[in-house]
Amino acid sequence: MEKVIEVKNLTKxxxxxxxVDAISFEVSKGEIFGFLGANGAGKTTAMRMLCGLLSPTSGxxxxxxxxxxxxxxxxxxSIGYMSQKFSLYEDLTVSxxxxxYGGVYGLRKSEVNERMEExxxxxxxxxxxxSIVGSLPLGWKQKLSFSLAQxxxxxxxxxxxxxxxxxxxxxxxxxEMIYAAAYEGVTIFVTTHYMDEAEYCNRVSIMVxxxxxxxxxxxxxxxxxxxxxxxxxxxxxxxxxxxxx
Amino acid sequence: xxxxxxxxxxxFRHIFRDQRTLxxxxxxxxxxxxxxxFALNNEIKDAGIAIFDQSKDVMSIRLKGKMLSSGYFKxxxxxxxxxxxxxxxxxxxxxxxxxxxxxxxKQLERKEAARIQLxxxxxxxxxxxxxxxYAELIIRDFEQEIHSNGIEVQRGASAIPRMMYNPEQKAVFxxxxxxxxxxxxxxxxxxxxxxxxxxKEQGTMDILMISPLKPVQIILGKVTPYLLxxxxxxxxxxxxxxxxxxxPVRGSFLLLFMEMLxxxxxxxxxxxxxxxxxxxxxxxxxISMVGLMMPTILLSGFIFPIENMPLPLQVIAQVLPAxxxxxxxxxxxxxxxxxFNVWLPSLVLASMAAVFLVVSMRNIKPRING
Numbered sequence: 001m002e003k004v005i006e007v008k009n010l011t012k013x014x015x016x017x018x019x020v021d022a023i024s025f026e027v028s029k030g031e032i033f034g035f036l037g038a039n040g041a042g043k044t045t046a047m048r049m050l051c052g053l054l055s056p057t058s059g060x061x062x063x064x065x066x067x068x069x070x071x072x073x074x075x076x077x078s079i080g081y082m083s084q085k086f087s088l089y090e091d092l093t094v095s096x097x098x099x100x101y102g103g104v105y106g107l108r109k110s111e112v113n114e115r116m117e118e119x120x121x122x123x124x125x126x127x128x129x130x131s132i133v134g135s136l137p138l139g140w141k142q143k144l145s146f147s148l149a150q151x152x153x154x155x156x157x158x159x160x161x162x163x164x165x166x167x168x169x170x171x172x173x174x175x176e177m178i179y180a181a182a183y184e185g186v187t188i189f190v191t192t193h194y195m196d197e198a199e200y201c202n203r204v205s206i207m208v209x210x211x212x213x214x215x216x217x218x219x220x221x222x223x224x225x226x227x228x229x230x231x232x233x234x235x236x237x238x239x240x241x242x243x244x245x
Numbered sequence: 246x247x248x249x250x251x252x253x254x255x256x257f258r259h260i261f262r263d264q265r266t267l268x269x270x271x272x273x274x275x276x277x278x279x280x281x282x283f284a285l286n287n288e289i290k291d292a293g294i295a296i297f298d299q300s301k302d303v304m305s306i307r308l309k310g311k312m313l314s315s316g317y318f319k320x321x322x323x324x325x326x327x328x329x330x331x332x333x334x335x336x337x338x339x340x341x342x343x344x345x346x347x348x349x350x351k352q353l354e355r356k357e358a359a360r361i362q363l364x365x366x367x368x369x370x371x372x373x374x375x376x377x378x379y380a381e382l383i384i385r386d387f388e389q390e391i392h393s394n395g396i397e398v399q400r401g402a403s404a405i406p407r408m409m410y411n412p413e414q415k416a417v418f419x420x421x422x423x424x425x426x427x428x429x430x431x432x433x434x435x436x437x438x439x440x441x442x443x444x445k446e447q448g449t450m451d452i453l454m455i456s457p458l459k460p461v462q463i464i465l466g467k468v469t470p471y472l473l474x475x476x477x478x479x480x481x482x483x484x485x486x487x488x489x490x491x492x493p494v495r496g497s498f499l500l501l502f503m504e505m506l507x508x509x510x511x512x513x514x515x516x517x518x519x520x521x522x523x524x525x526x527x528x529x530x531x532i533s534m535v536g537l538m539m540p541t542i543l544l545s546g547f548i549f550p551i552e553n554m555p556l557p558l559q560v561i562a563q564v565l566p567a568x569x570x571x572x573x574x575x576x577x578x579x580x581x582x583x584x585f586n587v588w589l590p591s592l593v594l595a596s597m598a599a600v601f602l603v604v605s606m607r608n609i610k611p612r613i614n615g
Contacts, residue, residue, distance in 0.1 A: 053455065079455070086448065092262070096258055103251020104248050105457060106247060106457070
């Protein structure tokens with residue numbers, strides 16, 4: 001399998017505090033990779049480094065085949081990002097949001113239009129093209145947000161707790177979108193708090209105190225830690241530490 | 246470049262979609278100028294005057310007539326004794342009393358010093374000061390008139406003041422540059438800091454930072470629309486000053502615009518600096534209000550003369566960009582100064598702009614919340 005994310009001994013220190021402690025892992029093309037950990041475990045810091053927003057203290061990593069230290073610009077063009085807070089401008093229309101993001105990634109107007117029609121059609125939201133985003137329901141916004149993260153056809157999409165505050169049905173639909181994207185060969189790198197969502201991932205890594213404590217397919221992890229749910233696995237791993245988080 | 250255009254387009258959409266922003270942008274300058282220009286007028290028209298004329302001769306009546314036809318005064322009461330003066334003041338309608346000594350005309354004829362007394366109601370010191378100044382001017386004018394009629398007036402050395410650049414001492418000449426500084430500060434610094442803080446607050450800054458846009462492009466994209474709107478606003482104020490209030494532009498328009506641009510850039514630098522510290526719109530607005538707007542109104546010399554302030558406030562006034570901007574604008578508009586005359590305040594402004602921009606750019610770090 002082609003590796004799209006390769007991380008070797010990636011470390012980030014803030015003064016005396018080691019936020020990310022020599023983590024190493026690989027993610028294959030089209031994989032849904034769950035990045036789990038309690039708050040303060042170092043997830044966000046690791047993700048920031050992979051997105052080219054933070055330089056590592058030591059170690060190396062490549063994303064979409066580009067070195068995150070020396071080829072940051074190329075990394076940025078190859079990735080999409082969506083956070084818990086959504087990525088939409090509430091006072092702009094759906095179409096204006098698409099044209100803005102498309103424009104920022106250097107797409108031509110016709111390309112944006114084509115891509116927008118295609119994606120809205122898929123979401124069955126074509127009729128909302130001219131609606132102000134702020135007037136749409138939360139679930140729709142979230143789906144639009146995910147579509148926007150893909151407008152420039154990135155190789156990898158980073159999702160930072162994308163389903164926070166959304167009802168179970170919408171979450172379920174959202175994961176269907178994630179699967180659809182992965183099916184087309186897009187790699188998904190997702191952080192989440194919901195352990196049931198961890199089950200949907202192809203592989204998950206669990207970070208505790210800056211280190212990756214476990215990394216495998218959910219079924220293997222459950223077997224290894226003799227638990228019937230990911231929640232159980234997480235509890236075992238998190239409790240095994242200094243009691244923080 | 247295409248990315249940048251897409252960004253600026255988006256910024257304009259934000260501005261034109263939000264009615265509150267639009268009102269602040271285009272309503273404020275006009276309202277402020279009209280308010281300061283008309284309502285807060287410290288010029289006096291038709292102030293009540295009481296006259297105690299002890300001579301009642303040709304000359305005293307002529308002086309009286311000159312006083313009342315000036316437009317500044319209207320006679321409210323004729324007095325017949327000194328005692329009546331205080332009573333007249335107590336009615337509140339009389340602001341100034343003019344006492345003409347007996348034998349006024351004869352004294353003038355005999356080339357003796359004629360006695361005239363002005364009594365002001367200093368319970369409102371500013372008004373009293375202004376009124377006595379007006380009255381003195383009229384009396385001096387009267388002296389010159391009769392002097393040219395062949396009657397020589399006996400007098401020692403006396404200075405005849407002439408108010409250059411603003412002979413009528415129009416207050417609006419002070420307010421136009423002041424309002425301009427205030428509005429440009431409001432639009433450039435406050436609105437910019439709020440709009441950048443908004444991206445942070447809503448989490449869209451993360452997306453921008455992750456996009457191929459460079460931090461410098463993001464900031465430039467955010468400020469460009471406000472730069473353009475500020476220039477438009479500045480122009481509107483100059484034109485209103487010119488056509489509504491009759492404030493001339495004696496210097497070059499080009500220089501005026503360059504100085505305006507310089508001040509806008511300084512203010513934008515401040516706005517960026519504030520937004521690099523503030524993570525919410527409320528914080529940005531609060532810092533701008535207290536840190537920028539209030540000092541600009543109170544300490545820039547726009548309303549209160551800096552020379553009359555206590556030393557610590559005078560020191561603060563020196564670091565206000567608005568103070569220097571007002572000096573420049575007044576000089577260019579009223580005195581017709583060229584860059585040669587205003588190079589020093591311009592240099593101060595330029596240095597401030599450079600410092601603010603460098604510091605704020607250093608403060609903008611690509612970062613995701615969390």
